[in-house]
Amino acid sequence: MEGPFALIDRALNRSAAAAKGGYGGGYLGGKPRKGRDLNDPKTLEYLRRMHPDFDEVMGSADVDYRTRCHTDASFASKFRIPPVVEPQHTFREHTNSVDSVCWGPDPGTFISASHDATLKVWDSKRGACVDTLKGHVAGVYHCAVSGNKQMLLSCGSGQEKNVLLWRWPEKKIASVLQGHSRSVIHAAFSNDSVSAVTSGQDGTVIVYDIARGAATFRRNVHLGSCNGSSFCQEDSNLLISAGADGSLHLLDLREQGAPKACLLPSAVANSVSMKATLSIQGAHDGYAVHAVEFVDRTTVFSGGADHKLKRWDLRQMSPFKPRCPGQYLGHTAPVRSLAVSADKRFVVTGCEDGSLRIWPKDPLSDIRSSLRGMKMQLKDLDTDMQDFGRPAAERKASSRKYDETKEIIAAAKKNEEQLSREGYTSAFRTLNGHVAQVSGCAWQEDSQLKAVSIVSSSWDQTLKLFNISLDDLK
Numbered sequence: 001m002e003g004p005f006a007l008i009d010r011a012l013n014r015s016a017a018a019a020k021g022g023y024g025g026g027y028l029g030g031k032p033r034k035g036r037d038l039n040d041p042k043t044l045e046y047l048r049r050m051h052p053d054f055d056e057v058m059g060s061a062d063v064d065y066r067t068r069c070h071t072d073a074s075f076a077s078k079f080r081i082p083p084v085v086e087p088q089h090t091f092r093e094h095t096n097s098v099d100s101v102c103w104g105p106d107p108g109t110f111i112s113a114s115h116d117a118t119l120k121v122w123d124s125k126r127g128a129c130v131d132t133l134k135g136h137v138a139g140v141y142h143c144a145v146s147g148n149k150q151m152l153l154s155c156g157s158g159q160e161k162n163v164l165l166w167r168w169p170e171k172k173i174a175s176v177l178q179g180h181s182r183s184v185i186h187a188a189f190s191n192d193s194v195s196a197v198t199s200g201q202d203g204t205v206i207v208y209d210i211a212r213g214a215a216t217f218r219r220n221v222h223l224g225s226c227n228g229s230s231f232c233q234e235d236s237n238l239l240i241s242a243g244a245d246g247s248l249h250l251l252d253l254r255e256q257g258a259p260k261a262c263l264l265p266s267a268v269a270n271s272v273s274m275k276a277t278l279s280i281q282g283a284h285d286g287y288a289v290h291a292v293e294f295v296d297r298t299t300v301f302s303g304g305a306d307h308k309l310k311r312w313d314l315r316q317m318s319p320f321k322p323r324c325p326g327q328y329l330g331h332t333a334p335v336r337s338l339a340v341s342a343d344k345r346f347v348v349t350g351c352e353d354g355s356l357r358i359w360p361k362d363p364l365s366d367i368r369s370s371l372r373g374m375k376m377q378l379k380d381l382d383t384d385m386q387d388f389g390r391p392a393a394e395r396k397a398s399s400r401k402y403d404e405t406k407e408i409i410a411a412a413k414k415n416e417e418q419l420s421r422e423g424y425t426s427a428f429r430t431l432n433g434h435v436a437q438v439s440g441c442a443w444q445e446d447s448q449l450k451a452v453s454i455v456s457s458s459w460d461q462t463l464k465l466f467n468i469s470l471d472d473l474k
């Protein structure tokens with residue numbers, strides 16, 4: 001009979017054998033594999049021959065992006081520095097840090113939430129504060145405007161009056177939403193303006209029916225604070241939350257309407273589960289996730305304390321092997337806020353170092369789509385060149401255009417190969433001006449879809465407005 005510690009002894013023996021590069025013992029159901037000894041010169045020679053970038057990969061294998069930003073002075077130089085845009089206007093009237101900003105219900109206005117316990121309404125053209133909303137008993141952490149432009153939702157610190165629903169254009173408190181016993185960090189409306197979700201410091205997510213002002217869904221989903229949540233823009237039954245525990249949780253609000261048969265003793269005894277929750281643990285290399293946006297049924301953007309913006313494709317998710325198809329590198333401090341353009345082509349992020357960056361949503365797909373179009377154009381030009389019934393001048397022009405298109409295609413293929421190989425995306429623009437953490441940002445395009453206005457809030461007690469032509473983001 002084996003001793004009580006036999007199982008542990010076998011595990012330790014396997015670990016020791018693997019560390020020495022030998023065969024491990026005690027495996028069941030198959031022959032163990034021989035481990036490679038990285039201290040053996042022959043093994044190193046073989047690996048360098050099979051993998052030309054072996055030394056570079058191994059040099060940074062155990063060092064994440066955030067750590068290299070902090071410890072390697074030359075690391076940032078490996079990423080292209082985007083052109084810098086300065087703010088058109090700076091707004092100052094808050095007496096404490098500004099924690100959030102959103103575009104207002106009225107054209108040309110935006111609303112800010114501050115630690116001074118107020119919300120302020122600003123006129124972006126006049127550059128002045130036109131109204132101050134009071135009702136919170138402590139700092140206001142976040143604000144959001146409904147899609148129908150008739151309501152404003154704000155949340156903040158304290159055990160009471162920490163979630164307020166404002167009626168617009170009266171700018172009066174319509175109701176105080178109950179449910180959180182601690183500070184509320186984030187609030188958002190569904191796309192149809194029927195529901196709202198709040199995220200609490202205790203890790204709780206609460207969904208409210210706006211018409212009744214009552215909670216319809218409540219769940220504690222995170223260990224520590226829940227830093228943000230977002231409804232899917234295409235389906236208000238889907239919700240995602242981000243937490244300080246480094247995880248993302250996808251919730252299906254229809255789950256609570258599951259058949260009661262799952263609660264029968266027979267179902268419980270046989271461990272039948274009706275939960276439709278998908279979790280991405282360690283979404284940002286184990287660091288806190290600060291911001292999240294649920295763009296459509298398949299796409300989620302998140303920003304975290306690993307200094308990265310990430311794009312997740314929910315079609316490629318599995319419970320134990322989540323895959324992130326897009327990483328956006330360049331920030332050298334935690335990403336605190338993000339916003340997605342209405343047409344879902346661009347993302348803007350706010351960083352702890354006081355900068356913002358504008359990114360393309362999926363540059364690899366854009367390049368491949370462009371390549372398909374140019375290849376069809378090349379085929380048409382070739383047909384024109386072979387049509388000897390056309391005038392010589394036209395065929396010569398087609399030939400010149402053909403050569404130019406081939407050069408563009410070659411450059412695009414080079415960019416495609418680089419994106420596929422490196423797996424990360426560079427930003428289009430850097431927005432400078434703040435001297436402290438960028439706590440919020442909001443994106444709005446003009447009626448002619450020719451320019452975009454980006455407003456940002458910061459702990460430096462200011463808000464800044466940036467105007468950029470969309471033609472410059474190509």
